[in-house]
Amino acid sequence: MRLVFNGAHPAVSQVNKYADFLANEVSTILGKKVRPVYPSFWIDLPGYELPPHVDVDSFEHAVQIFIGKDEQVRNSSGTSVYLDYDTPLFDICYKE
Numbered sequence: 001m002r003l004v005f006n007g008a009h010p011a012v013s014q015v016n017k018y019a020d021f022l023a024n025e026v027s028t029i030l031g032k033k034v035r036p037v038y039p040s041f042w043i044d045l046p047g048y049e050l051p052p053h054v055d056v057d058s059f060e061h062a063v064q065i066f067i068g069k070d071e072q073v074r075n076s077s078g079t080s081v082y083l084d085y086d087t088p089l090f091d092i093c094y095k096e
Contacts, residue, residue, distance in 0.1 A: 001048055002048055012041075019037070052086075080092060
């Protein structure tokens, strides 16, 4: 099971404002409009697996930050990028 945070919190508002600031800074540097992508927060409970899938095409790049220090997080967190549904391209493992 995956639990997704859909609520409002002052910390999330601050992160979103910072994303706006960074997008404006990068737009100035590149001379090209950059649109911020706001963060999503969720927790994957033990046993949750996500099969290979296509992410939405509304962004070119994404960053995932894994939070936690227990052994389960260290051993199971990360993401894999596939060339197609059957061909792994590379893995990005959890690092402390």
